[in-house]
Amino acid sequence: MSAEISSDLHLKLRNLGVDDLDQLEELMEKVYSDIGGAWPRKTLLALFREFPEGQICIEGNGRVIAVALTVRCSYERFSRAHTYQDLIGRRERIRHDPKGDALYGMDVFVDPDHRGLRLGRRLYDARKELCRNLNLRAILAGGRIINYHRYAGKLTATEYIEAVRRKEVHDPILSFQLANDFEVKRLMKNYLPEDEKSCGFATLLEWNNILYEPEGLAAEEIRKSVVRIGIVQWQMRLTDSFQAWLDQVEFFVDSMADYQADFVLFPEFFNAPLMGMGDQKDQFSAIRFLAQYAAPSLEALSHFAVTYNINLIAGSLPVLEGDTLYNNAYLCRRDGTVDMQPKIHITPHERRDWVIQGGNTLQVFDTDAGRIGILICYDVEFPELSRLLAEEGMEILFVPFWTDTKNGFLRVQRCAQARAIENECYVAIGGSVGNLPQVENVDIQYAQSAIYSPSDFAFPHDAIIAESTPNTEMALIADLDLDKLMQLRYEGSVTNRKDRRPDLYQLRWVAEKTRKKVGNGKLAS
Helix, strand or coil: CCHHHHHHCCEEEEECCHHHHHHHHHHHHHHCHHHCCCCCHHHHHHHHHHCHHHCEEEEECCEEEEEEEEEEECHHHHCCCCCHHHHECHHHCECCCCCCCEEEEEEEEECHHHCCCCHHHHHHHHHHHHHHHCCCCEEEEEEECCCHHHCCCCCCHHHHHHHHHCCCCCCHHHHHHHHCCCEEEEEECCCCCCCCCCCCCEEEEEEECCCCCCCCCCHHHCCCCEEEEEEEEEEECCCCCHHHHHHHHHHHHHHHHHCCCCEEECCCCCCHHHHHHCCCCCHHHHHHHHHCCHHHHHHHHHHHHHHCCCEEEEEEEEEEECCEEEEEEEEECCCCCEEEEECCCCCHHHHHHHCEECCCCCCCEEEECEEEEECCHHHHHCHHHHHHHHHCCCCEEEEECCCCCHHHHHHHHHHHHHHHHHHCCEEEEECEEEECCCCCCCCECCCCCEEECCCCCCCCCCCEEEECCCCCCEEEEEEEEHHHHHHHHHHCCCCCCCCCCCCCCCCCCCCCCCCCEEHHHCCCC
């Protein structure tokens, strides 16, 4: 196409109407002169009448120059092998199923005089948007392989398709469809017998609507697309009783519930002020003094989650199991159930001064607001853990942390940002600020809580959803769109998870897969 024509062309995307019939027939005759030309007028009129929103065109300077014709169909029926005639009823009437759960792309064609403007891509994008708006499962299409006749003597149809996929061979239709996120599901024989260029073959192509939600789901099965989370940047302050500390916790839970948050995240060791009520001369004994508050704390926190209708993540509580001390985070769901994630990697300070042991379980938690993972502080600096969680469908990673200096915080921050990018998930980090001069080894804190996203066009330019003021007690609240994650994983500028090379490297969890569940918000004895 000449630059002169291109510069003078004014394009308009719209639905076809009866007034376009003459132009449509003329264009079909021009494009399909080798396989019969235009469809019967009655066939086209039926399409306009039965499914007008599915008939899309691009108009250039008042003339129809590109067209997409579409019907609804049963996914179950047409995701299997079929022929073009299976779509055509008696008297050449295309079978449109108004209750169908998928779109079938009957045709896409562009005026040969206007090729090179990527008009086909515009039509495909419009059809995808229609599929999403109608909440349909997929787009199916039978795709001609019109250059196959040139290779039929030396390649089977299957070998030809693979050669096109590897870009060793160019096929105007199949190459275009693969570039538009369609997948070849199967090879179909005798799809259109008169199609000599394709030797009668066609590919069954499919584009999945990743936002599809089946109708008739029970209330508990409906997936939330937008999730609101709150992070408490916790002020460490002197306390003289367990109840005073608990009142501070309840204040923030109540506040986050007022904003209708789905989650509230508290930091690691956020019950550390209670250590000030014990003897500080022996740190081994002091941390075990704090552990005696684990059971009543968890019971109260689970009660808050139910009472305030919010999923509460208790950043971490030191817990004694027999003679062994662990650092555990707890998920207190608003339905009253409680789950636990231990800290797996123990810092030299925790190991040396407090004799804390690392846990040996890792799991993704199902909630009413998405699938989440929890990694406590140091654990986020080990990328294997978050990758394992991502492989289990994690959408949001919560990282409660405690750091005393800025360089310690920056390790957590930068690793958390990397985890968001490489695993295509949201990462929320929450820490504590202030000081506890009366508590040995927990005397100063540094934090800047934040929520990080993957780095792509659908997200903030710096991949930071929200960020707190450093070293200031405050609450951070943000909405996270889970649908954006789904689109990123299939249609992003880069697709980290999909593009991994399991033929070269793999990651696996070698410990026994166990899940420690805490009943009714009470620690097991």
